[in-house]
């Protein structure tokens with residue numbers, strides 16, 4: 001086995017499970033789940049959702065188009081092929097939606113168990129993603145995302161949390177950190193003292 005494969009199989013799979021995934025697992029255990037990942041790229045994180053959660057349906061929203069992110073048309077097409085390959089053993093559980101998140105929202109049901117936001121990281125897009133997808137969660141659903149260390153992401157997340165009286169949970173695990181809101185969970189005022 002090559003070093004890269006060994007690293008992926010024995011290290012990444014076991015230890016590089018993002019905070020949002022851990023929180024979703026804690027909240028729902030082995031309950032069958034319907035969720036969304038906004039921004040799937042090569043499917044690495046989506047595969048971990050499928051591997052560690054009991055996924056009934058995972059919507060994978062990514063236009064795979066060069067106009068919305070850094071990369072060439074060819075590199076996006078290769079990412080799509082790679083994602084299809086790494087998710088091939090879950091093909092009955094995942095649904096690719098090759099659209100921008102704002103255009104995909106009409107195809108996605110309400111009462112979602114979780115939403116993971118990792119698409120366009122600029123402020124306007126993250127803000128719109130939260131505004132469009134948070135209302136689609138069920139009563140104990142979880143919304144989270146990647147790269148809270150990115151100032152635009154943090155700006156949009158903090159602003160939404162403050163405006164809607166929601167608690168932001170986050171991990172401090174580098175290299176990149178996740179943020180999470182649990183539907184309706186308010187900040188714990190005692191912790192501010």
Ligand SMILES: C[S@@+](CC[C@H](N)C(=O)[O-])C[C@H]1O[C@@H](n2cnc3c(N)ncnc32)[C@H](O)[C@@H]1O
Pocket residue numbers: 037038039040041042043044045046061062063064065068069099100101102118119120125
């Ligand atoms: C950081 S990558 C996602 C990585 C993936 N979540 C992972 O951790 O394995 C960002 C992806 O978001 C996609 N993207 C950019 N803007 C988007 C938008 N408005 N809606 C949906 N996806 C978007 C890009 O095409 C790119 O593939």
